[in-house]
Amino acid sequence: MATRRDFIRISALGAGGTAVAWPLVRNFAKELVDPERFIFEGMRRTPTYCEICFWKCAGWVYKNDKGDLWKIIGNDEDLHCNGRFCPRGTGGVGMYNDEDRLKTPLIRTQDRGKQVFREATWDEAFTYIADKLKKISREHGPECTALFTHGSGGKYFSTLLKAFGSPHIAAPSYAQCRGPREVAFQNTFGEGVESPERTDIRDTKCLVLIGSHIGENMHNGQVQEMSVAIDKGAIIITVDPRYSTAASKSKYWLPIKPATDLALLLAWIHVILEEELYDKAYVEKYTMGLDLLQAHVKGMTPEWAYGITTIPPEVIRQMAREMGHASPAVIVHPGRHVTWYGDDTQRLRAVAILNALLGSWGRRGGFFKPETASVPEVPHPAFPTPKRTWRTEFPDLYRLSDSVLANGVCDATIPDPSRGCNFKAWIVNGTNLIETLPNQDNTIKAIEALDLLVVIDTMPMEITGYADVVLPECTYIERYDEIRVSPHRKPQIALRMPALKPKYNTKPAYWMARELAKKMGLEAFFPYEKIEDLLDWQLKQLGTSLEEMQRIGVKTFERTADDLYFAPDEEVEFGTNSGKIELYATAFEQEGFDPLPKYTAHEEPPAGYYRLNYGRAPMHTFSRTSNNPNLTDLMDENSVWVNPKVAQEWGLTNDQYIHLRNQDGKRSEFPIKVRITERIRWDSVYMVHGFGHDQKRLKRCYGKGASDTNLITKVLVDPLMGGTGMRGNFVTFITESEEVKS
Amino acid sequence: MAVDTRKCVGCSDCVVACQTENSVPIGFCRDWVVEVTDGTYPTLELELRSERCNHCDNSPCVRCCPTGASHYDKGGIVVVTHNKCIGCGACIASCPYDARYAHPDGYVDKCTFCLHRVEKGLLPSCVATCPTKCMYFGDLNDPKSPVSIMLKNRKYKTLIPEAGTKPQLYFLI
Structure with missing residues (x-):
């Protein structure tokens, strides 16, 4: 041997x-x-950036000797992934290989919901859409058309919509996800957290996660930096009713009672002020409202929070001291999917205030100052000015939202005599609204009122079943897209180019948007026939070229302005009303909202019901990947996590299939497997989002597991910005024997 | 190879990376992730670890192979020569780690530590892909190799040492 x-x-x-x-x-x-x-393994690799999730890591697509797709790996120069893709990115090959992909344009021949389509040519599909849109524009105005988008192609459909005369471009990533965080931070620091997050995890001494399950959410750069932080001995504090992967990597895990996080945050603010653990020089120089905050949290002691959160007072104090000692290299992480209980903006304000007191904003190991490369827009005619916007329909609501609300558009689609305009047409690009928006019945009601629903996707999702026209997009492995720019430690751009020709009769977004524009007489907004020429023009303005980017994939530029962090004694003008970090949010006060966050108790589950918590598995992205052959091979269904005590009470056994029923009597469409585990509290259950598909064309994942969205009928809307809180639903178990009884 | 259980988040990227790199058919794998929970809520411990062939120094699979298909290759890596394998499955039964599977093409397959990559000076695919960098690979006889340094500085364990197979996959704890 x-x-x-x-x-x-x-x-x-x-x-x-x-x-x-x-x-x-x-x-x-x-x-x-x-x-x-x-x-470089010959010239068999082409650059791309991943489309499996919003992190958009840049990498290389490799082909084998036969010219077939082989593997996708990260680009070493990329700041999003540092040369290492996550399982979903590595499994991106499955998106290309999936035999259930949409293969040709489809036009509906029967009522919505029933999937009777005929195959159509691209020209037929575009003519159909253009005629309908023109009619809607004549009769109701172009503003009655909305675009819902998630993903890269959205850029070109947005151009089309703006050229058409509608400002209604909604991304569910706002009001269904990170909107409250952005509003809270904008109104504290004058800037949002953005994506990828500006958290300086790799250099932090103390990372506080509140319901944020890094490691189960594979936000690649953050997972990598948390690993670095573990190596460097950073203290991790995880607040979660569930023993998450992150909790298991933490020095301290606080098994908080669900829905009480804000009380804990306020108690921490109380201790940090009372024990003078805050960064005095920073707070004095940069912030306003300290006196008001001090008075506000006076009674919010750890003893007060104990009764609410079940976290003992001495633990609350000890954690506050850990944060104080690490200051300013401390991150109270703002999370990402934060639409939980309807007071989310206020909860995130408490997070922002904590970070401000600890002096972590603009400091090493806290939050760095990102920089973004700027890609010039191709000159085109001015967009027409819309005559009205969604705000006209909701004059007094969600005043602090700076984006179009996906749920707002949905609500304004359901006919209502009090509204001047009801939406008549939706274009849905790369987002499965049925599983994305809570309260499915409401979404379906809105869809039924539409004159036109166009869906652009690579896969037949639930939403495609409701479409009038389905436009099959080729996968990111088969197309060019806009140049990736995103805020990071250095400005950087990344190119996506096709590694293979599009399979089936599928096409890229740019081509679709431009062809539609041609049909609608809006060609002037797309001056370049080929996207290659557009990209080359844009890249040349940036001092590179398409040819160079095809070779290197990622290009990094030097920072133009300043350092990653505030210099000592630097004078900083913050983008708030006062120009200071606002511990006391003056903009909230102007709009009639609490300028300082207050704890309000949330509804608790009735006897025999458990709070429905949901989250991510590292190998899946929403409902998007649940049919991916490589990723279903790792996880092909979700399970409902149940505490052993609860399981005993109900006589549940591991791997038993049961149904769930929520407080409104809504029963899960498909059965779900029971996972009995000590990792979950006895007052809640947990499941991974994105399963329980009822789209039969998704052959691999149809009927596998249960859909959490299906059970989220109660929506707790954030009055500040319209975010849809989804953690206020409670479920009970329906076992087979009970079903027989009923 | 050493796997740092303090950093592994159990994402299974190693599994997909191996599948694509080595064209392992869907439904099979050469590496996998194990999750072990200990304790009662809220006093809990969780261990996540990426497992694969232990490339044992005293491999039962090599000893029981009737054709010599399973053998020690360069550097002590345990490898199956596919065209010598008759698919009898004796090795699958003998492996205490359940690290082998019957390939649909009729032979037995398992982790090779990506020998084809290592020969080119590359890391095994799982190690090169892992987002948490929780895996260390190299020469155990070289005190300066990353894996030797980790084993010198950290507590570690092997799996089922009582089987006496002298496994060469270490878990940092």
Whole structure:
């Protein structure tokens, strides 16, 4: 048997040997740590950035000797992934290979909901859409058309919609996800947290996660930086009713009673002020409203919070001290999917205030100052000015929202005599609204009132079943898209180019948007026939070119202005009313909302019911990946997590299939497997979002597991910005024997 | 190889990366993730670890292979020569780690530590892909290799040491 001594010799020899076969190999360095970076495997790789989730990591698509898709790996230069994709990105090959993909344009031939379509040519599909849109525009105005979008192609459909005369471009990533966080931080620091988050996790000394399950959400850069923080010995504090993966990596886990986080946050503010643990110089120099805050939290002691949160007072104090000692290298993480209980903006305000007191905004190990590359827009005619917006329909509501609300558009689609305009047409790009918006009955009611529903997707999702016209997009592996720009430590751009020709009769978004524009007489807004020429023009303005980007995939620019962090004694003008960090939110006060966050008790589950919590699994993105052959191979259904005490009470056994029923009598469409685990509290259950598909064309995932969205009929709307709180639903178990009884 | 259980989040990226790199058919895998929970709420511990063939120094699979298809290759890596394998399954039965599977093409397949990559000076695919960088790979006889350094500085364990197979996959705890 060979010894391990041979092993390394072979490696070294191999590297030397490869230098002949692979002329681009540089001198192989000291040890086996720097892999692919040195080897370009011929010219068989093309750059891309991932479309499986919003993190948009840049990488390389490799083909094998036969020219077939082989693998996708990260680009070492990319700040989003540092050369390492997450399981979903690595499994992106499955999106291309999925045999259930949409294959050709479809036009509905029967009523909505019944999936009777005929195959159509692209020209037929575009003519159908253009005629309908023109009619709607004539009769109701172009503003009655809305675009819902998630993903890269949205850019070009947005241009189309604006050119058509509608400002209604809604992203469910706002009011169904991170909107409250952005509003809270904008109204405290004058800037949002943005995406990817500006959290300086790699250099932090103390990371506080509140319901944020990094590691189960594979927000790649954050997962990687948390790993670095673990290596560096950072203290991690996780607040979660569930023993999450992140909780298991934490020094402290606070198993909080669900829906009481705001009380804990306020008690922490109380202790930090009372024990003077805050960054005095920073607070004095940069903030306003300290006196008002002090008076506000006076009675919010750890003892007060104990009764609400079930976290003992000495633990609350100890955690506050840990944060104080780490200040300013501390992150009270704002999370991402934060639409929970309807007072989410206020909860996130408390998070923002804590960070302000600890002096972490603009400081190493806290929140850095990101910079974004700016890609020039191609000159085109001015967009027409819309005569009305969704705000006209909701004059006094959601005053602090700075984006179009997906749920707002949905509500304003349901005919109501009090409204001047009801939406008549939706264009839905890459978002499965049936599973994205809570209260499915409401969404379906709105859809039924539409004159036109166009869905653009790569897969037949639930929403495509309701479409009048389905436009099949090719996957990101088969197309160019807009240049990726996003805020990060350095400005950076990334290119996506096709590695393979589109399978089936599928097309990229740019081509679709431009062809539609041509039909509608809006061609002037798309001056370039080919996206390659558009990208090349844009890239040349940035000092590079399409040819160069095809070779390197990612280009990093130097920061133009200043450092990642505030310099000592730097004068900073914040984008708030007062120009200071507002501990006391003056904009909230102007709009008639609490300028300082107040705790309000939320409804609790009735006897025999459990709070429905939901979250992510690292190998799936929403409902988007649940049919991906590589990723379903890792996880093909979700389960409902039940505490052993609860399971005993109900006589549940592991792996038993049951139905769930919520407080409004809504029963899960499909059965779900029971997972009995100590990792969940006895007052709540947990399931991974994105399963329980009832779209039969998704052959691999149809009927597998249960849909949480299906059970979220009660929506707790945030009065400040319209976010849809989804954690106020309670479920009970229906076992087979009970079903027989009823 | 050493796997740091303090950093592994159990995302299974190692599994997909291996599947694509080595064209492992859907439904099979050469590596996998194990989750172990201990304790009672709220006093809990959770261990996540990426597992694969232990490339044992005293491999029962090599000893029981009737054709010599399973053998020690370069550096002690345990490898199956596919065209010598008759698919009898003796090795599958003998492996205490359940690290082998019957490939639909009629042979037995398992982790090779990506020997084809290691020979080129690359890391095994799972190690190169892992977002948490929780895996360390290298020569255990070289005190400067990343894996030797980790084993020197950290507590570690092997799986089922009582089987006497001298496993070469270490878990940092």
